[in-house]
Amino acid sequence: MNIAILGFGTVGSGVYEIIEHAATAETKALHVTHILIRKGKEKKLSIMCDDIKTILDDPQLDVVVETMGGIEPARTYIIEALQAKKHVVTANKAVIAKYLKEFTNIASENGVHFYYEASTGGGIPCIQGLEKALRVDVIDKIYGIFNGTSNYILDHMHRYQSTFDEVLKDAQHLGYAEADPSADIDGFDICNKIRISASIAYNYPITDQFPVFGIRNITKEDVQYFSSKGLVVRLIAETRRKGNSYSCVVEPMLFNENQIEANIQNNYNLISLHGDTIGELKFYGQGAGKLATANAVIQDIIDIMQKKTHRQCTFDHTMNYDSSFCKTDYILRCNPSLLPLLKELSYDIVSSSYFHIKQIEVTKMHAIMNEILKQDATAFMASIYETKEEQSC
Ligand code: HSE
Secondary structure: OEEEEEOOOHHHHHHHHHHHOOOOHHHHOOEEEEEEOOOOOOOOOOOEEOOHHHHHOOOOOOEEEEOOOOOOOHHHHHHHHHHOOOEEEEOOHHHHHHHHHHHHHHHHHOOOOEEOHHHOOOOOOHHHHHHHHOOOOOEEEEEEEOOHHHHHHHHHHHHHOOOHHHHHHHHHHOOOOOOOOHHHHOOHHHHHHHHHHHHHHHOOOOOOOOOEOOOOOOOHHHHHHHHHOOEEEEEEEEEEEEOOEEEEEEEEEEEEOOOOHHHOOOOEEEEEEEEOOOEEEEEEEEOOOHHHHHHHHHHHHHHHHOOOOOOOOOOOOOOEEOOOOOEEEEEEEOOHHHHHHHOOOOEEEOOOOEEEEEEEEHHHHHHHHHHHHHHOOOOEEEEEHHHHHOOOO
16 A cells, blocks of 8 residues: 655654554555655655655555645645545544535545544544444533643643643653644644544534633642642533534533543543443543554554445534533632622632632633633633533433
């Protein structure tokens, strides 16, 4: 199987390394014949080039692996590759979240495959797990830790009492963080991953019109305060379905210290889904990092080589966004002078700057938080997982 890799960053070089050091009969059957690098960059290997046309015109080429990241030129190259009747495998969650339906249609029109397991949960085969679960069940909930960098930060702040900035630097050195780590800490990377998962689960292209709140404002003192209450914070994406309505949210969530989510360490992810007959399924593994993510890319290439087809989504179902069936409790930290903004809510004052807000609709809490942030840019909030579970969603 002849492969071209577009982009030679963390994931692209990981794919090349695994194929070069092939350890199995399957990986020995893979050959990297082209690597696309940016114009002006040094061509360190003879197979490197800077012209996409040379690659797409090669009749011997079977698969294009896109690991450039971002929207353009990734979108154009993916479309051109599919139209040139090359299979495409990508790890690029930003472009997939936006153009999943378009890529799927073009692949189908051209009789080739478009696979993207590495885009969600790094090395964890959670897309395949979801697709398999959908053969039997309607999936009414997907939630979990979808980002290695934010988990690494929160885990180290909790276990080693580190500060946010110290741990972010470590995560960057370890190759977990995005080029612009704000995507990791402000929740936008997770937003893309839950959009991809929910789009597959509901067979409907999910937009980014839902509340997202990240961990930029969390302090060492917040983590210590949560610990003193037996709680551990994780940055969570969650989608729920009720009939043809769905909710989506990305926010810090507090778990009891003995829950599984509270004990996920380093760059590991834990993605859970719920179906009527299967109940809860959990997928655990490295959600970020060079070789783990490259492994998922290679699994997709081997599926293509072995003619294993993935679920065919048409993304033509109709769904409505509605979070009114999702209520939960929140712990909010903000300047106490802002308490009037909470006047219509039910809440307890638990210390001079922490407030426990009871059973509020998720979208409403995020709207109030946006008002609070205008006057206290350092404010932080986290929902409480167990109180969400009590709702009959
Ligand atoms: N920056 C991402 C993360 C990489 O930390 O999870 C994998 O998508």
